[in-house]
Amino acid sequence: AQKITQTQPGMFVQEKEAVTLDCTYDTSDPSYGLFWYKQPSSGEMIFLIYQGSYDQQNATEGRYSLNFQKARKSANLFISASQLGDSAMYFCAMREALNSGYSTLTFGKGTMLLVSP
Amino acid sequence: GAVVSQHPSWVICKSGTSVKIECRSLDFQATTMFWYRQFPKQSLMLMATSNEGSKATYEQGVEKDKFLINHASLTLSTLTVTSAHPEDSSFYICSASYGGGSPLHFGNGTRLTVT
Numbered sequence: 001a002q003k004i005t006q007t008q009p010g011m012f013v014q015e016k017e018a019v020t021l022d023c024t025y026d027t028s029d030p031s032y033g034l035f036w037y038k039q040p041s042s043g044e045m046i047f048l049i050y051q052g053s054y055d056q057q058n059a060t061e062g063r064y065s066l067n068f069q070k071a072r073k074s075a076n077l078f079i080s081a082s083q084l085g086d087s088a089m090y091f092c093a094m095r096e097a098l099n100s101g102y103s104t105l106t107f108g109k110g111t112m113l114l115v116s117p
Numbered sequence: 118g119a120v121v122s123q124h125p126s127w128v129i130c131k132s133g134t135s136v137k138i139e140c141r142s143l144d145f146q147a148t149t150m151f152w153y154r155q156f157p158k159q160s161l162m163l164m165a166t167s168n169e170g171s172k173a174t175y176e177q178g179v180e181k182d183k184f185l186i187n188h189a190s191l192t193l194s195t196l197t198v199t200s201a202h203p204e205d206s207s208f209y210i211c212s213a214s215y216g217g218g219s220p221l222h223f224g225n226g227t228r229l230t231v232t
Contacts, residue, residue, distance in 0.1 A: 035221075043208055045161075045223035091160065095221075104151050105212075105221055107160045 003027065004092050004108035011113050013082045020067070021077040021111045023092030033095040034075040035105065036066065040088040048090075051075060082115045089113075120144055121213050123224025130201055130231055138196045138227045140211030146191035147213035151221065152184075155208040164209075167194040201231040 005024045013019040025034065036048040051059045051066045059066045067076040079086060089112050093105040120143040130136050140150055148169050153161040165186050166174040173186035183205075185197040194213075198205055210226040 037223075043210070043226040043228070045210065045212070045226075047222065104163050104166060105161075106163075109160045 003106045004094055006092055006108035006111050008111045011111055013113065013115055015084060015115055015117050016081050018078065018080045019082055019113065021090050021113065023075045023077065023108060025073050025075060025094050027094065027096055029096040031097065034066070034068070035093045035095065036064070036077045037091045037093060038088045039091060049077065084115050084117065087113060087115045121211065121222045121224045123211055123227055125227055126225055127228040128230070132202055132231055133200055136198045136201055136229060138209055140194045140196070140213070140224050142192045142213045148191060150188060150194040150211055150213045152186060152196050153210045153212065155210060161210065198229065201229070203231045205229065206231045
């Protein structure tokens with residue numbers, strides 16, 4: 001079973017509008033972290049936002065907020081007031097076993113966001 | 118914020134030659150670094166976990182004799198693609214973190230083309 005599922009291969013939004021990118025995850029580990037990364041066409045991976053499994057409040061970073069629904073195992077990314085520079089591939093990722101010292105990220109397949117003028 | 122530097126950003130090499138890619142954590146010590154591979158329009162796939170001072174841990178299906186990883190210091194890991202072939206052409210990207218739940222910070226990636 002996939003650990004991270006992003007069901008939207010592509011999303012279109014007009015500039016200044018808000019958009020939500022979906023992400024669901026699967027884990028039996030009580031300690032995990034959820035991440036969103038942005039990858040523009042240049043290839044670099046840009047960290048956007050992080051949500052820990054024990055965090056009570058939804059994470060926010062500027063125009064980005066993470067809608068964490070623990071019971072539903074979803075971690076959707078909300079982008080308010082889209083900008084042209086937001087056009088990129090967006091990856092949801094999960095890190096399990098946080099107490100083990102280190103663990104890698106498992107990525108979803110990504111959602112391509114295109115922002116039009 | 119944490120910075121990870123990866124070099125070179127792109128390389129073209131002939132089939133049969135070897136290519137070395139460097140990954141450096143510039144402002145923090147990374148006992149663990151990760152190497153990913155990404156094919157066009159696909160997600161990142163973990164290749165191996167690089168541990169400072171010990172052997173790398175490779176994911177299933179990744180040839181450790183072909184993709185040599187060396188993590189000689191707390192700030193440097195290298196990936197060497199040995200005897201490269203056209204099917205090794207891909208985007209290789211490294212990452213590092215302080216550990217625990219901190220985010221992984223990524224290098225800018227290396228686009229390898231084998232002719």
